[in-house]
Amino acid sequence: MALFGTDGIRGLANGPILTAEIALSAAVAAAHILVESSSNAGKRPRAVVGQDSRASGEFLEAAVVAGLASAGVDVYRVGVLPTPAIAHLVGATGADLGVMISASHNAMPDNGIKLFARGGGKLDDAIEAAIEKRMGEPWERPTGRAVGRIYDDSTAAAKYIEHLLASVTTPLNGLKIVVDCANGASSHVAPTVYEKAGATVIAIHHSPDGWNINDGCGSTHLEDLQAAVVREKADFGIAHDGDSDRCLAVDASGSVVDGDHIMTILANGFKAQGRLKSNTIVATVMSNLGFFHAMKSADINVVITAVGDRYVLEQMLEGDFSLGGEQSGHLIIREHAGTGDGILTALALAQEVVRSGKTLAELATAMQRFPQILINVADVAKDKLAQSTVISSAVEAAEKQLGDAGRVLLRASGTESLIRVMVEASSDSLAQDIATSLAAVVKAELGN
Numbered sequence: 001m002a003l004f005g006t007d008g009i010r011g012l013a014n015g016p017i018l019t020a021e022i023a024l025s026a027a028v029a030a031a032h033i034l035v036e037s038s039s040n041a042g043k044r045p046r047a048v049v050g051q052d053s054r055a056s057g058e059f060l061e062a063a064v065v066a067g068l069a070s071a072g073v074d075v076y077r078v079g080v081l082p083t084p085a086i087a088h089l090v091g092a093t094g095a096d097l098g099v100m101i102s103a104s105h106n107a108m109p110d111n112g113i114k115l116f117a118r119g120g121g122k123l124d125d126a127i128e129a130a131i132e133k134r135m136g137e138p139w140e141r142p143t144g145r146a147v148g149r150i151y152d153d154s155t156a157a158a159k160y161i162e163h164l165l166a167s168v169t170t171p172l173n174g175l176k177i178v179v180d181c182a183n184g185a186s187s188h189v190a191p192t193v194y195e196k197a198g199a200t201v202i203a204i205h206h207s208p209d210g211w212n213i214n215d216g217c218g219s220t221h222l223e224d225l226q227a228a229v230v231r232e233k234a235d236f237g238i239a240h241d242g243d244s245d246r247c248l249a250v251d252a253s254g255s256v257v258d259g260d261h262i263m264t265i266l267a268n269g270f271k272a273q274g275r276l277k278s279n280t281i282v283a284t285v286m287s288n289l290g291f292f293h294a295m296k297s298a299d300i301n302v303v304i305t306a307v308g309d310r311y312v313l314e315q316m317l318e319g320d321f322s323l324g325g326e327q328s329g330h331l332i333i334r335e336h337a338g339t340g341d342g343i344l345t346a347l348a349l350a351q352e353v354v355r356s357g358k359t360l361a362e363l364a365t366a367m368q369r370f371p372q373i374l375i376n377v378a379d380v381a382k383d384k385l386a387q388s389t390v391i392s393s394a395v396e397a398a399e400k401q402l403g404d405a406g407r408v409l410l411r412a413s414g415t416e417s418l419i420r421v422m423v424e425a426s427s428d429s430l431a432q433d434i435a436t437s438l439a440a441v442v443k444a445e446l447g448n
Contacts, residue, residue: 006414013056027067053208069148082244091120182218282324
């Protein structure tokens with residue numbers, strides 16, 4: 001089984017996939033590959049290492065830092081900060097490597113290791129495969145003055161906050177915002193940023209204790225945010241996930257404004273301001289059919305990629321596009337960042353509310369969401385999905401039934417042992433019936 005998925009290494013912390021030993025070995029292998037390819041010959045390589053608020057991040061960080069330093073890399077520990085902060089700091093400081101220890105929106109027992117290359121971009125698949133191949137290989141260890149040093153960077157959070165505020169050209173004065181920090185990496189940074197940008201901020205789930213990250217809160221559990229927005233009579237609410245690379249929103253009435261709605265709002269706003277390069281946005285196959293219809297109505301082109309913000313970014317770089325993202329709330333605003341940044345996205349969304357003079361609910365009407373059902377079929381041989389003629393025939397029949405008023409997507413998860421069955425249709429009942437039927441076929445054909 002491959003160690004790296006669509007977003008680095010992820011699994012049960014201290015389980016078979018993600019132990020301290022694996023974290024150390026991966027850090028050493030990453031150091032070797034990136035140092036060997038360095039253009040800074042003769043200079044000691046540097047790495048930035050951060051983590052979200054999980055208790056397991058403490059021992060995993062220790063292992064990663066030990067591995068890097070033992071391979072001759074100077075390490076700058078920045079503590080608990082969002083994933084996009086690590087990406088930014090790698091680029092801003094000229095570091096050779098960035099490591100973020102986080103399992104994003106997953107439950108607390110999980111954790112993960114995300115790697116960033118020089119400049120702050122995520123490593124491509126080929127480099128991750130090379131790192132995995134070289135884990136555990138014999139190597140000549142540096143000694144004496146050649147070993148790496150370890151430093152604590154107490155200025156990292158301030159640098160990231162300054163970077164975020166530099167994106168604000170329209171102050172948020174007059175806005176009242178509730179932010180759910182998921183008891184995660186954004187707990188201290190996000191409320192500070194929104195307040196400094198001019199908004200009145202009410203923060204919830206912003207007291208991480210190592211165990212409560214994503215626990216009934218954040219972007220995967222919006223109920224508390226919805227209630228708080230209505231109770232506080234706020235203009236809208238923002239929800240981040242554990243490492244704050246996602247942003248979902250809730251309007252003043254408590255209705256959810258998902259990533260597709262946010263992409264629609266920003267695409268329309270960017271186009272009006274002349275900021276939407278090539279009149280194009282990049283989205284993944286998981287975006288709702290309503291999003292594609294909204295972009296067609298707005299005369300905005302859409303480039304479609306596989307799921308994962310690394311693939312969105314690849315297309316953005318290839319076509320020199322300025323905006324892209326996912327339904328889950330990962331958005332990349334390339335003039336300010338090279339990876340998904342939930343706080344940056346929320347700032348852009350809030351500025352569009354102020355700039356347009358409309359409420360978030362009014363802006364969200366630009367996209368009418370098609371009923372969508374997503375069923376996760378667990379404990380299946382996901383690598384055999386493409387080989388099953390029975391499943392492909394069932395999908396073909398479903399697509400014929402839906403016609404132009406819906407679509408079907410089956411996708412193997414890149415981070416978990418399951419297959420995602422997504423169906424969009426003209427009604428919830430039709431989408432549910434077709435999705436349930438297809439899920440049963442997948443389970444019968446590929447179930448373990």
